[in-house]
Amino acid sequence: MADNTKKPSAIHLARAGKADKAAIMELARLDHRESIFGNLEFPEKKFSTLFNKSIDQPGRCITLKAEVKGEIVGFLYCTIGEYFIAENNLQATVHVLDVKKNLRHSVLGGKVAVKLVKAITKWAKAQGVQHVFFYVTSGTRIAQVDSFFRKMGMTTLGGNYAIKF
8 A cells, every 4th residue: 555645845944033043144145145236245234124024023024944954045035015006905025035056956946945935925825915026136047037936827027127337
């Protein structure tokens, strides 16, 4: 007889807490360095303010962490607010979704990203949001990121355009 019991996932997702701050800050620092903003200083104070907001305002902001064997290998930061010109609506904005660089092109890294997307979608829906927006402004891995989000069933609503001075 076949064993139909589901294996426990090697990836553990949870809301990040104060004890996770240093590890997530390091992942954020590395992600920042790779992005088009890598020439700018990484402000630890600003990171701390935003991270603390996800702890102090749990219904409006969240930092999710993904762990494998007790190591944080990915994270996501999301806020909830209203569309700027409408009332009585909530929109979730994912500002960053990051998986450790050495895992990004592996099956495990893909699973981490998928689990983070599914978890934030579930959380946002429970908060009563109408949309979850994933802003992609890092300027890196554009084709891969686009392919990933399309495979997740998302559609583009436009694009991010920039002029650098």
